[in-house]
Amino acid sequence: MKKLLPYWLVAPYVVHMLVFVAFPVVFSVVLTFHRWNIISPMEFIGPDNYVRLFKDRLFWQALFNTFRFLLVHIPLQIGIALGLAELLNRTLRGAAFFRAAFFLPVIVSGVVVTILWQQLLSFNSGMLNRLIAGIGLPRVAWLDDPAVAMYSIAIMATWKNVGLYVILFLVGLQTVPPQYYEAADLEGATNWQKFRYITLPMINPTIFTVVVLSTIGGFSLFIEPYIMTEGGPLNSTLSAVMYIYQQAFQYYHMGYSATLGFFFALLILAVVAIQKRYVEQEI
């Protein structure tokens, strides 16, 4: 009994892992070689799903959209989070209040944030366009222009998440020993030099974390385009997960949908591995 005890304690985990992780991974690979609408029997079709994937315009569109999202989201996220963390990295009155304020959108559901931004970004009555028109500039078609809509969603996602990264950068900045800056001051270093040669190398692990989490976030984007634009206009905001969802639950192409999921998962792991090498060597 005593010997078996550890196994009883880990049994729930093992069973759960087998049912909800191990089996799905194996089954996902099986599904990629089949055509199936869940109701009729599975039909083996060899590598057809993969062939189809490479020729599927919408798959490439979703990938391209994710790329455009990350292109704006990652630099914006790092720039703003680092800037705000730098502002907060002093003994300041009200620092706790500012931290809490920046964090507010982080804890709220993406559903709420998206409905809110739908109003902010609306062409005619939106708050942003009213401000822009108020100072005499032309209104921006934030959500109606295929060339702009994905960037609007990237800005919204930054607004939602940046509070978390402010905290991570603050933790990172506080690991830099003040003596380093004092030594640099004695040598007559400029603020930029101090930032470039002391701060940046020291917070490199945090930058890596932010890049990885944002990348995974970009590939996991779903509810934002689903509510905001339903993937439009002209599929310009169709995200990876939205396309998986459409294939599975609008067309009941379970095999093809699983192929998309499998492929996107591999892609995420590959991109993160590349980022790990690149970001860690770069700075």
Add this chain to the structure above:
Amino acid sequence: MSTFLRYFLLILAAASFVYPFVWMLSASLSSESELGNLTLWPVGFTWANYVTVFSKIPLGRAFVNSVLVAVITTGLVLISGAMTGYALARLQFRGRNLIFYLIIFTMTLPFQITLIPNYITMVKLGWVDTYFALIVPFMLNSLSILLFRQAFMSLPQALIDAARLDGCGELRIIFQILFPNILPTVLTITILTFMGLWNEALWPLIVIRDEPTMTMPQLVTLFSVGGRADGQLTVKITAAVMLAIPIIILYLFFQRHFIRSMASSGLKD
């Protein structure tokens, strides 16, 4: 940088994160024609939007579902996470390292790969449109096991030895003797799990079609894309306000813990 400029920028930033929420609340209490106003206070004060939302969707029922699902699942995550975490931290057994590495591996696995197969599992088990589909897949998670493991490792062995001498069983040791010593970890896991479940919309959209079983995020999502809001933005915003209020109230009470919990999960990855 002068202190004045520093404060000016911080206040500007804080306002850009907080003001939109205040505006939402005020818009939900205003009539539709006043929507474009950039005001803090409701214009033409009315409860009409709330009446409309409740008459169109069973939001009260969805609230109860959300609370049930989030509370039960969080409880199960705490129990199962503590059991596994304790075994990994304090007991010697064959396969311990294997399980530890499996947990690390499953944490890095993108959910895109398991999404469709897990839906099929739900179909085959007959769990579509049941609470099981909302609870069981989430009742265990790798992060909570790792956090528990870390917390249990930091406790002195004497605490466990003393309890064993008193004749305590291992389950009693975990939940009665050790739990009070790792309350910060328990709180972290509670917050992360509860918040994640409260805000989750994708999985419910996949496994629930039956309105009385829906949780709030799903119901509000379908309401806002399904045309039942008749294109009225204020009504959509009102539904969003009701989804946000419970978690914001919790945040007001446990602000520091929310921030610490989220930061610790971010740093883990």
